[in-house]
Amino acid sequence: MRSSLRSRLFSALLLATGAVWLTAALWIDLGARAEVEQVLDNRLQDAAHMVGSLISSGRLPTDGLNRNPAALLPDAGPYMHQLSCQIWSFDDRLLARSGGAPETRFANGGTGFSEQEINGEMWRVYALEDPANGFRVLVGDRLSLREGLVTDLIKGLLWPAVVILPALGAILWVSVGRGLAPLRRIAGDLSRRDGEDMSQIEAASVPREIRPLTTALNGLFAKVEAARRHEREITAFAAHELRTPLAGLKTQAQIALMSEDRDVRGNALRQILRSVDRTGRLVSQLLALARLDSAPPARKEDVEIGAALDEAVEFSRMAGPDVAVEIGSDLRGVIARVPREALDLVLRNLTENAFAHTPPGGTIRWRRGAAETTIELWDEGPGVPETDLPFLTRRFFRGAALSTPGSGLGLTIAEAAAAQCGASLTLANGPRGGLIASVVFEDESSLEVAT
Amino acid sequence: MRILVVEDDAILLDGLRVGLELAGLTIDAVSTCADAAVALSTSAFDAVVLDRMLPDGSGLDVLRRVRRSGDRTPIILLTALNETANRIEGLDAGGDDYLGKPFDLEELAARLRSIARRGAGRASATMEWRDLVVDPAARLVLLRGDRVDVSRREFAILTALMERPGTIRSRADLEERLYGWDGEVESNAVEVHIHHLRAKLGRRTIETVRGLGYRIGGER
Incomplete structure (x- = not known):
């Protein structure tokens, strides 16, 4: 029925x-x-x-x-x-x-x-x-x-009933219909909307009984609108960030076609390869960020931090081939209850960032922080101007120093992924230079030493 | 023509430098707003390629500062922000032209030649003086209708002198036009190129102004 x-x-x-x-x-x-x-x-x-x-x-x-x-x-x-x-x-x-x-x-x-x-x-x-x-x-x-x-x-009693009941029915039918008219009107308004229209339903003209529905709908509209605005910004930014490497690729390709000189052509082709690598990396980082933004955190599982760090270093090795890595022995056997992929994103992006900023011959150090629930990464890079610190995790923020060709997304991804692990990321300059990235797990139970 | 390129992406900057030099332009390159401001205040350029988004600020700010200081150097904005509103903003801030990324290298070179000659007060794409014609786009020199072969450096010097016939160009000026900051300048390079040009175009085409420099089309 x-x-x-x-x-x-x-x-x-x-x-x-x-x-x-x-x-x-x-x-x-x-x-x-x-x-x-x-x-x-x-x-x-x-x-x-x-x-x-x-x-x-x-x-x-x-x-x-x-x-x-x-x-x-x-x-x-x-x-x-x-x-x-x-x-x-x-x-x-x-x-x-x-x-x-x-x-x-x-x-x-x-x-x-x-x-x-x-x-x-x-x-x-x-x-x-x-x-x-x-x-x-x-x-x-x-x-x-x-x-x-x-x-x-x-019979004297029933006759009026027989006559009045249909009339009463008609009155009831009409007035119930009237009572539901605002609902029909809202439905009509909503069905006439196109997919772009996320404006609020006017609450003033709505009867009290329907208000919870319109309030909930308005809340949903606001959320959808915010999500879409966010998405549009990301898309615009991504398109913008991809245009520069594309311009570089095109220019270098034109040089390779135009020049008769072997060296010039060789150099242009090498630049094209470099640019393709970098652009590919940028694209995969954008995708990782989009996934972090949209997907709910995955199921938590027990991850051994030491092993996860070994993998992260292995994965990021290309970013700092001449940089030494120390992984603190106090991190061995420490178990985190986190979504595995998110933790990998945190560790890889922080390691890569440290590799990229540490000069050849330097060392990056992963170790346990002063607080029980903290793990830290110390690099031997130049550090970051104090005024830039708050902006480091902002999308595409690279700082004025221009010392490395990063995408400006690594720390953004690390922060977003840390949030999915129930952790926060704080960045500070070390006492003897270099940057200290601290991953602070908010829940004490999410980081414990295996017994 | 001497061009300042302000771009922070290393690969694109390398491409611009090599590519525009292949098109016969002399390139100086910087990658921050601060360096661009220093370069513009200390050297003269025929045109500037300015990226909008730079690590230490917006190219538009550089542009506005340059215009406020009275500098009329032609500037072409190069940018990934390619919406109409962005283009309008860029042109209204004092830009002479606007090119969205990714762009065509030859189009950029053509636009640079175009804004440079307008900056020099010429509308024609070719420069003429008496029976001598220089076509920067085609990198062509014609003397009495016949083509004259000149080297890249000779062409650069000839162009500099032809831009404003009658104006004296100092040796240092010509050297900068030839090499930018990076090129290694041989001590007598300019003299050698002038010598070759005179041999090809006739002894009296380029005049030496003692103690000051060279010119084409001095008063006789």
Whole structure:
């Protein structure tokens, strides 16, 4: 079944209203039945007593058949005709009966109420005995009459329901529809939007009930918009960063084509190779950064820091072939609970950065920091001007020194990857020059010595 | 023509230097705003190739500073920021031309020749004096309609002298035009080239102004 809010509301309201009506009808039916029974029983009784007292006072002769004793009774509306009266002697002679009364004796036995089937109809009878005068008065009415009375009463109640319920249904249907109109309007607005439109839904015109939805939607729009702006910036920056190496490639290629000189051509081709390497690296770094930006952190696993560092150094070796590496023995056996790939990105990019800035013959040192949860990398490079320190992890920031041909992305990647490891990256100048890169794990349990 | 190239990417800078020299231009290269400012304040260039994004600042700042100081050297902006708004900003900051990366080397050379000759107050692509015609784009020298073969260095000196006939060019000036800062200058190189040019174009084409330098088209 399609879940339509309007149908559900409508049917719920209609069912509830119907149920109320039906309960009322049933209730009234029961109550009215008892009431009617009571009243009519009283009437039977009264009639019998009246006839009885008339006979005993001698004002009503009992010697003629077909006399109508009921005619002597006080007027009781349309039910009067339905009252039947028989007067029997104690020796079982029918002394008199009313017009509509059957000839069959209504009831036997003494004074009181009874029910009897006569000619296929159920009768309720009240018997009154007068042993002193030797007659018996039987007054009865048909049970079907009583049913009819109650049915009339219920019908009187149900007719308005039959007429009003459809009207009520129509009103409910329309007003539920009206109530849901803002929802339809918002849906219409949203469906007319193109993919670019991330503007907020106007909250003022929205009913309170729908506001949580619009608020959530607006929040989502804001997030999507921010993500897309971020993406656009990255794309623009990436395109921009790729243009310069492309210009270099094109220029060198044109030189190789133009020049007749072997040396010039050889040099141009070598420059092209260098540029292709560097551009390829830039592209893979951009991809790594894009992945870090978009993907949620991978599953954490236990990584042995010492082994991971060995791999990182091996991987980055080309960046500093003449630089020595020391990996502190206190890092051996230290286990980090981190996403493996993210940790590799941190270690590789920091190592590469240290290699690139350390002059040949120098040493880079990985070691455990003063704090339990910190690992540090010390290089022997020139360090960084204090004013540049805050900007080192910014995308494509290379500093004014221009000492190395880095992409300006390594430290950005290291920082983003560290964040996925639940760690932060801090950079500071060492006491004797060089840069110290510290990876500080925020969670103490994410870095522990294996036992 | 002597050109200053300001570009921070090493490979592109090397390409510009070699490529533009192949096109017959003399190149001096720097890679920061600071070096560019020093170069522009100490030497005269026929044109400048200026990258917009430099490690120590924006090329536009260099451009504005140069224009504020009254320097009218033609400057072509070379940049990866290639949106229309960026181009407008660059031209309005005082740039004479704007070229987006990646570019064509020969187009850059042509644009440099174009802005350089406009900077020198000429509209024609060729320089003429009497029956001598110099075409920098084609690197062609015509004397009375006949082609004269000259070397790259001779051509550079001839061009410098032909740019403003009647103006005296000092030996140091010509040396700088020939070699930029990097080239090794032989002590009598300029004299040797002038000598060869006179042999090819006629003795009286290039006049020696004693103690000052050389010129073409002095008052007789």
